[in-house]
Amino acid sequence: MESQMKPQGKACLLLLPEPPTEISLSTFRAAYGPGLQSALSKINQWAGQDPTSLDICLFCNKITPSRDLPRSASFAYVQSLLKQMYSLLAVVLAEQTPELEDESLDIRIYILGNKDRGELNPNLYFRGPILASDIVPEAPRQWTDVFGVDSEAGGAILQAFIDRRKSISNAENVRLSDIHRVPGGVITGSRDSGPGQLPNEHELGAQRYHRSIAVGGTFDHLHLGHKLLLTATALVFDPLRSSDNQPCVLTIGITTTTLLLNKAHASVLESWSVREQSVIKFLTSILDLSVASPAELKSERFDKDERNGTAIHYTFPGLLVRCVEIEDAYGPTITDEDIDALVVSAETRKGGAAVNQKRREKGWRELDVFEVDVLDANPSESSTEVEQDFKSKISSTEIRRRIEERSRQSGV
Numbered sequence: 001m002e003s004q005m006k007p008q009g010k011a012c013l014l015l016l017p018e019p020p021t022e023i024s025l026s027t028f029r030a031a032y033g034p035g036l037q038s039a040l041s042k043i044n045q046w047a048g049q050d051p052t053s054l055d056i057c058l059f060c061n062k063i064t065p066s067r068d069l070p071r072s073a074s075f076a077y078v079q080s081l082l083k084q085m086y087s088l089l090a091v092v093l094a095e096q097t098p099e100l101e102d103e104s105l106d107i108r109i110y111i112l113g114n115k116d117r118g119e120l121n122p123n124l125y126f127r128g129p130i131l132a133s134d135i136v137p138e139a140p141r142q143w144t145d146v147f148g149v150d151s152e153a154g155g156a157i158l159q160a161f162i163d164r165r166k167s168i169s170n171a172e173n174v175r176l177s178d179i180h181r182v183p184g185g186v187i188t189g190s191r192d193s194g195p196g197q198l199p200n201e202h203e204l205g206a207q208r209y210h211r212s213i214a215v216g217g218t219f220d221h222l223h224l225g226h227k228l229l230l231t232a233t234a235l236v237f238d239p240l241r242s243s244d245n246q247p248c249v250l251t252i253g254i255t256t257t258t259l260l261l262n263k264a265h266a267s268v269l270e271s272w273s274v275r276e277q278s279v280i281k282f283l284t285s286i287l288d289l290s291v292a293s294p295a296e297l298k299s300e301r302f303d304k305d306e307r308n309g310t311a312i313h314y315t316f317p318g319l320l321v322r323c324v325e326i327e328d329a330y331g332p333t334i335t336d337e338d339i340d341a342l343v344v345s346a347e348t349r350k351g352g353a354a355v356n357q358k359r360r361e362k363g364w365r366e367l368d369v370f371e372v373d374v375l376d377a378n379p380s381e382s383s384t385e386v387e388q389d390f391k392s393k394i395s396s397t398e399i400r401r402r403i404e405e406r407s408r409q410s411g412v
Contacts, residue, residue, distance in 0.1 A: 009051045009052050009053070010043070010046050010052040010053070010144050010145060011052075011053050011055075011141070011142065011143050011144050011145075012039070012043060012052060012053065012054045012055070012143060012144065012145045012146070012147065013054075013055050013057065013136075013143040013145070013146045013147065014035070014036075014039050014054060014055070014056045014057070014146075014147040014148075014182075015057050015059070015146070015147065015148050015149070015154070015157050015158055015161060016032055016035065016056065016057065016058045016059065016149060016154070017059055017149055017151065017153035017154050017157060017184075017187065018059050018060060018061060018153065018187065019031065019058060019060060019081055019187070020187050020188045020189055021188060021189030022188065022189065023080050023081060023084055024084065025084055025087050025088060025091075027188060028084040028085065028087075028088050029088055029091070029185075030185050030186045030187075030188075031185040031186060031187040031188075032085070032088060032185055033088065033092065033185055034182070034183035034184065034185050035147070035149050035154075035182040035183055035184065035185065036088065036089065036092045036182075037092055037096050038147075038182035038183055039054070039147045039180070039182050040092060040093065040096060041096065042145075042147075042180060043105065051104050051105070051106060052104065052105050052106070053105075053106045053107075053108070053285070054105060054106070054107045054108070055108050055110065055141075055143070055285075056085065056107065056108070056109045056110070057109075057110045057111075057112050057131075057136055058081060058085060058109065058110070058111055058112065059112045059133060059157060060078075060081065060111050060112065060113060061113070061114045061133075062077075062113075063078065063111055063113030063114070063130060064113050064114055070208060070209045070210065070238055071130075071210070071235055071236060071237065071238050072208065072209075072210060072236055072341075072368070072370065074235075075232075075235055075236060075370055078111055078130070078232075078235055079228075079232040079235060079370075079372055079373065080373065081111065082109055082111075082129075082228055082231055082232060083228060083372070083373040083375065085109050086109065086224045086225070086227065086228045086375055087375050089107060089224060090224050090375055106282075106285070107224070107227070108129075108227070108231075108282070108285050108286050109129070109227075109231060109286075110128050110129050110130070110131055110136075110286065111129060111130045111131070112130075112131055112132070112133040112136065113130055113131070113132060113133060114132070114133060115132050115133055115134045124317060124318055125138075126139055126140075126288055126289040126290040127287060127288060127316075127317075127318075127319075128234070128286045128287055128288070128289060129231050129234050129235065129286045129287075130235065131289070134160075134164065135289075136161065136289070137160075137161050137164035137165040137168070138164070138168060139289040139290065140289070140290050141289050141290075141292075144178060145178050145179075145180060146158070146161065146162075146178060146179050146180070147180045147181075147182050148161070148179065148180070148181055148182070149181070149182060149183075149184045150181040150182060150183055150184050151184030153187075154184055155181075158179070158181070162179065208340075208368060209238045210236050210237050210238060210340050210341040210368065211237060211238065211246065211248045211249065211340065212237075212248065212249040212251070212336075212338050212339045212340050212341070213233060213236045213237045213248075213249070213250050213251065213339070213340075213341045213342075213343065214250075214251040214252075214253065214331070214332060214333050214339045214341070214342050214343070214367075215229065215230070215233040215251075215252055215253065215342070215343040215344075216252070216253030216254070216255070216326060216329075216331055216333075216351075217229065217253070217254070217255065218254070218255045218260060218263075218275070218396065219252075219254055219255075219275045219278065219279050220260070220263075220269055220270050220275055220396040220399075220400070221270060221396045221399040221400065221403075222275070222278040222279065222282060223395070223396065223399060224375060225345075225374070225375050225395075226279075226282075227282060228372060228373075228375060229343065229345055229372050230252075230279065230282060230283060230286070231286055232343060232370070232372040233250065233252075233343040233372075234250070234283070234286060234287060236341050236343060236370055237249075237250060237319075237341075247318050247319050247320050248318065248319045248320070249319075249320045249322065249338070249339075250283075250319060250320070250321045250322070251322045251324060251331075251332050251336070251339060252279055252280075252283070252321065252322065252323045252324065253324050253326040253331035253332065253333075254272060254275055254276055254279060254323060254324065254325060254326065255325075255326055256272060256309055256325050256326065256327050257269065257271060257272050258327075259327065263397070263400075264397050264400065264401070265397065265400035265401050265403070265404050266400075267404065268400045268403045268404055268407070269400065272310070272325055276312060276323045276325075277294075279323060280294045280312075280314060280321065280323055281293065281294055283321060284297070284314075287316060287319065287321075288316055288317075291316070294314060297314045297315060297316065298314070298315040299312055299313065299314050299315070300312070300313045301313075304325065307335045308324055308325070308326075308331070308332055308335060309324060309325030309326060309327055310324075310325040311323065311324040311325065329351055329354060329355075330354070330355055330358060333355045333358075333359070333367065334355065334358045334359060334362065337362075337364050337365075339367060340365070340367060340368065341367055341368045341369070341370060342355060342367040342368070342369050342370070343369075343370045343371075343372060344369060344370070344371055344372070345371070345372050345373075345374055346371055346372070346373055346374045347374055349369075349371055352367070352369035352371075353369075355367060356369070
């Protein structure tokens with residue numbers, strides 16, 4: 001294994017056991033709420049130090065990283081897991097630690113499937129956001145603190161991680177002082193449910209492999225809702241098998257700043273370059289556990305032309321990520337015929353229909369459209385203050401409003 005990557009600030013890992021059979025905010029809160037509250041409370045004690053990252057790994061034995069069916073067959077199921085986890089995070093952050101600012105805590109969620117790596121290209125073993133459950137201890141990423149759930153299942157997961165981490169010859173020993181046990185919750189149904197079949201696994205529309213995926217957005221002041229959208233987008237393209245040669249392509253359309261000037265609190269909008277860097281930094285963290293930052297990737301910048309705006313391409317093993325400046329609602333989806341799938345949020349589903357209308361007019365094949373749920377959870381016993389704190393975790397507008405307010409208060 002490659003040398004361990006040194007983190008900047010605290011780099012935390014939280015290992016969570018199998019999800020409940022029923023996927024809802026209430027069941028996820030019962031299962032994972034106590035553990036998340038405890039971990040975030042501990043992390044909050046480190047606030048004010050260097051920025052902290054928190055990688056949350058949710059075990060789900062139903063998922064096989066190397067399954068023969070396309071990834072899209074499990075998209076609805078996996079994105080629902082991600083939606084509830086990110087919703088729960090937003091609620092817990094709003095209720096328990098609203099003072100934790102987004103820029104001081106970078107949260108990422110991974111799904112750990114079973115150990116079947118099948119014909120997956122060995123160069124892609126660290127390719128997220130779906131990973132084989134036994135690969136995380138082998139990752140070059142060096143976590144400073146590891147959180148495990150204090151339950152039978154959680155304890156077994158944590159111990160397996162520690163044992164494997166210690167067994168790797170060139171890995172640093174895991175110090176027990178850096179291992180934290182957090183309270184377990186009530187997980188219903190997962191123990192008896194077995195691997196089972198994923199919902200909608202055999203629907204005809206979910207049988208196509210996808211190698212060129214697109215998603216678009218403003219991505220201003222990157223928040224949990226953006227992270228859900230980007231993580232779900234990475235679920236759609238299919239990892240390379242050892243026999244494949246052509247890389248997958250992931251196109252991220254990022255709205256040009258001039259189209260955002262009428263947004264509320266536009267004075268604190270981030271520039272396109274800042275938003276692009278936030279997007280690729282987050283994508284790098286979930287797409288490859290062996291890469292510490294985008295600076296390690298080969299990148300190439302392309303100036304604006306008659307078809308598209310400025311673009312920056314990043315090369316991963318078996319994957320090309322294109323961050324493209326878009327000046328309308330369509331972007332590369334109507335200039336690149338090879339794109340075969342589009343990811344939208346429930347709020348922007350009309351955009352997917354408009355894109356396909358344009359492609360039909362050009363005589364191109366329509367894109368398969370995958371819809372990601374919106375984080376619409378409501379904190380329990382919510383006060384106006386808690387509701388605003390919740391919005392600040394999922395709304396760029398609310399984040400900008402708070403930044404403007406702080407600027408006025410400080411006289412800046």
